[in-house]
Amino acid sequence: MPGDADIASVAALMGEPARAAVLMALADGRSLAATTLAAEANVAPSTASGHLARLVEGRLVTVESSGRHRYFRLASPEVASALEALARLAPHRQVRSLSQGTHAEAIRRARTCYDHLAGRLGVALLDALVSTGVLHVHEVGEGSDPVLGAGRARVYVLTGDGTSRLAALGVAPDPPTRRPLTRYCIDWSEQRPHLAGWLGAALLTRFAELGWVLRAPKRVVKVTDAGWAGLAGRLGVDVDACR
Amino acid sequence: MPGDADIASVAALMGEPARAAVLMALADGRSLAATTLAAEANVAPSTASGHLARLVEGRLVTVESSGRHRYFRLASPEVASALEALARLAPHRQVRSLSQGTHAEAIRRARTCYDHLAGRLGVALLDALVSTGVLHVHEVGEGSDPVLGAGRARVYVLTGDGTSRLAALGVAPDPPTRRPLTRYCIDWSEQRPHLAGWLGAALLTRFAELGWVLRAPKRVVKVTDAGWAGLAGRLGVDVDACR
C-alpha cells in the first residue's frame, strides 16, 4: 500500500476540471489532437496547450507529432486504471441540460471502454456469456475482500463449447498477441463486471463488422435493430435489461 | 471505462499535499484522531480540521466520535484502491533529509499494507511461498494485458503440502471470515505482487506473535534477528534480497 509515493502531484494533475476532461476523452485509448481536446474540455487552445504540456511532463500522457498536428494519448494502462479507480469513487455528475441528460443516459446504456463494451450492455453481455456456458467463472475465495475491494479474484475461462459457438459467430480466439484472453473490469456506472481482455475487444470488433453496433462520438455505442436481434438471438443477451 | 463521472472533484480532494498526507496515513486501514493527522500532514490543527471536513463531505473518509476525540478512517476499500492506483503512477518523492532517506529506505524494505507485508520483504515472501510449493500460481492468459495493466488475472492457490507446512508454523487457514484466502496486490515500490488476503494478514500476525517482526511507526516493519533466521530457515525467503 502507499507509503512514500507522492500521490498528491499525480492527483492534482488529474484534479483540475479541464485536465480531467482531457484524460477522460483519452480514456478509451485513442490519440487525439490538441484542438480536439481543447474543445472536449471547453477551454481555449492556448489553455489546453498548457494543460497538455503539464500532463506530458507528469508522464500521464505522451505526444506524437504528425505534420502540423500533435496527437496525445494516455501514457500507460496504469493511467487508465487510476482513472477507473477514481471514477468508481466519483459522484455521478448531476445533469444540467437535456442534451447532457440524454448523453448521460446513452453512455450508461452502451459505451466503449478502451476497445471493448461497457455500460449496461457490457454487463449484460458478460452475464449472457456466463449463463449460456460460453465462459465459466472461477471464484477464488468467496464474497468480497473486506480490505481489498478491487481486483476481486475472479477468473473467466472460455469453454470448448464456447469456442465453437464464438467461431460460428466469426470470432476465433487465435493468440495474436500475448494479451490475456479474458479479463474483466468493474463497470463504473453499473458497479458490476464487464468483459475486457482479448475476447472483449474481439467481440466489439466483430459486432461492428456485423453492423450490430455503431460507434458514436463521445464513446457512445449505438446498437442497430439487427444488433439487438443478434445479441438476443445468437448470444442470449437480455436486451430488455439494456433498454 | 470512465465516461461521465466527475473524476476531477475526487482527484482534487486527493491532490492537495496535506490531504494526500492524511489519506496516506490512513491508508493502512487504521482510525486516527484529528491531532495525529495534523501532525502527520505538518499543518496546524485548524487547517487539518478543514481538510478532514472536506474529506468526509467528499465521502473519502468517515468519522466516529469517541469522547473528546474524533477518529477518522478511509470510507471504503475502493478509496484505498484508488490511492494504490495513484501510488503506482507517482514519481518517488525525492529525498530531502537524512531521516527522510532512511525512512524511505526502510519503508521500501518492509512495511505494512493494511494488515499484511509489503515492500521487498513482502515480495520476497510471496516468491518464497511459490518457489517452495506452498502456493501454486495459475495464470490466465499469458503476459500482461496491454490495455488493462492492473488486475492481472493471476490466482494463488494453497496446496495441501502448503497447508500442513503453514500449520507447523502456527497458521491454520480456518475460514473465519468470508475473506478470500489469497489475494495479491501490486507493490508500488517493487512493481511486483505481494501477498494479501486472509493468508497475507495471518502471516503478518503470526510473524509478530513469534517476535520475528516489530511494527514501527509510519508503517515501517522491523525484522528481528530471529525473524531473518526464521524467514530464511522455515519459509525459504531470500533474505539477502531484502537487505
Add this chain to the structure above:
DNA sequence: GGCACACTTCGGGCCTACCCGAAGCGTTGG
C-alpha cells in the same frame, strides 16, 4: 509563394483556496 491552419509561448487579470492564529464549544480528569 502565400494563405490558412495547428499549436505554443507570453503577459496580465482574476479568483480560488490554502494557511495560520484567536476564539468558542464540548469533554475529561483532578
Add this chain to the structure above:
DNA sequence: CCAACGCTTCGGGTAGGCCCGAAGTGTGCC
C-alpha cells in the same frame, strides 16, 4: 468546579494557478 485538552469555526493575509487574447513558429495546401 476549574484547568487542560481536542477539536471546530471564523477572519484575514497570501500565493499559486487558471483563463484568455495576442503574437510567434512551423506545417500543409492551393
